[in-house]
Amino acid sequence: xxKLNKKQLGLSLIESMVALLVISVGLLGIAALQVTSMxxxxxxxxxxxxxxxxxxxxxxxxxxxxxFGSYVGTDTNSTYSQDCTTGACTAAALVVADQQDWxxxxxxxxxxxxxxxxxxxxxxxxxxxxxxxxxxxxxxGIACGGGSNDLTCYSVTxxx
Numbered sequence: 542x543x544k545l546n547k548k549q550l551g552l553s554l555i556e557s558m559v560a561l562l563v564i565s566v567g568l569l570g571i572a573a574l575q576v577t578s579m580x581x582x583x584x585x586x587x588x589x590x591x592x593x594x595x596x597x598x599x600x601x602x603x604x605x606x607x608x609f610g611s612y613v614g615t616d617t618n619s620t621y622s623q624d625c626t627t628g629a630c631t632a633a634a635l636v637v638a639d640q641q642d643w644x645x646x647x648x649x650x651x652x653x654x655x656x657x658x659x660x661x662x663x664x665x666x667x668x669x670x671x672x673x674x675x676x677x678x679x680x681x682g683i684a685c686g687g688g689s690n691d692l693t694c695y696s697v698t699x700x701x
Contacts, residue, residue, distance in 0.1 A: 584675055587650055591671040591695040594646045599699050601639040609701050611636045615657040617644035665701035670694055
């Protein structure tokens with residue numbers, strides 16, 4: 542005949558519930574880690590795209606150095622229309638075609654915007670900025686930095 546020890550009745554049920562609680566907390570931690578990892582990968586993708594887009598327009602400006610100053614004031618929120626793929630273009634028309642292609646590339650970033658300005662006090666220097674909404678807050682504008690409505694920015698300085 543089996544004799545049960547009355548002091549241990551129900552103890553294995555409590556141990557099982559505690560083990561289930563510990564496993565549940567661990568799985569929630571793994572799920573949170575997965576979400577954070579996906580967000581960081583997405584952010585890295587956008588940053589890589591911004592670097593490529595910034596250097597792409599810098600290379601286009603270098604290839605059309607005679608029109609260096611004509612790129613000042615470029616803003617991808619503006620509309621540009623020029624096709625230089627089917628025929629020859631003048632250097633001035635190539636500026637507009639470059640602006641159009643750049644605006645199309647910047648649209649691949651969430652809330653993407655690109656600007657080209659002249660560096661204050663330095664006439665032979667351009668500041669190329671590629672901006673995007675990295676945190677998904679719906680930020681817009683041309684402000685870069687740490688403010689709540691600011692965009693994430695990648696900047697390239699180009700000298701003549």
